[in-house]
Amino acid sequence: xxxxxxxxxxxxxxxxxxxxxxxxxxxxxxxxxxxxxxxxxxxxxxxxxxxxxxxxxxxxxxxxxxxxxxxxxxxxxxxxxxxxxxxxxxxxxxxxxxxxxxxxxxxxxxxxxxxxxxxxxxxxxxxxxxxxxx
Numbered sequence: 001x002x003x004x005x006x007x008x009x010x011x012x013x014x015x016x017x018x019x020x021x022x023x024x025x026x027x028x029x030x031x032x033x034x035x036x037x038x039x040x041x042x043x044x045x046x047x048x049x050x051x052x053x054x055x056x057x058x059x060x061x062x063x064x065x066x067x068x069x070x071x072x073x074x075x076x077x078x079x080x081x082x083x084x085x086x087x088x089x090x091x092x093x094x095x096x097x098x099x100x101x102x103x104x105x106x107x108x109x110x111x112x113x114x115x116x117x118x119x120x121x122x123x124x125x126x127x128x129x130x131x132x133x134x
Contacts, residue, residue: 009058057095062114
């Protein structure tokens with residue numbers, strides 16, 4: 001049996017998913033069609049995919065109460081509107097013209113920030129301390 005070779009974006013999603021699953025009480029969950037989500041218990045903190053996503057692209061949505069305003073002018077950050085803007089959810093899109101690999105460490109940091117934004121304070125403090133010490 002031959003396995004299909006993964007694209008750089010598929011590899012990035014797999015790496016980010018594996019990283020997210022190292023966070024406490026985290027699991028994969030279906031988002032709205034056609035998205036894939038990472039949840040803490042029953043709360044979503046990171047979403048892969050989007051209805052408007054073109055083939056060969058990867059969209060990610062996360063809650064960034066600390067970084068949302070600082071990163072809004074980055075070329076891969078889409079304009080947030082309505083509820084997403086009001087609640088500090090940020091949408092990022094990568095594609096063939098915008099490589100994701102240089103941003104992987106930042107994406108992992110933002111994933112931790114999003115996780116900590118929706119978890120109880122005690123768990124957030126423990127996770128933040130773990131990654132500050134890394």
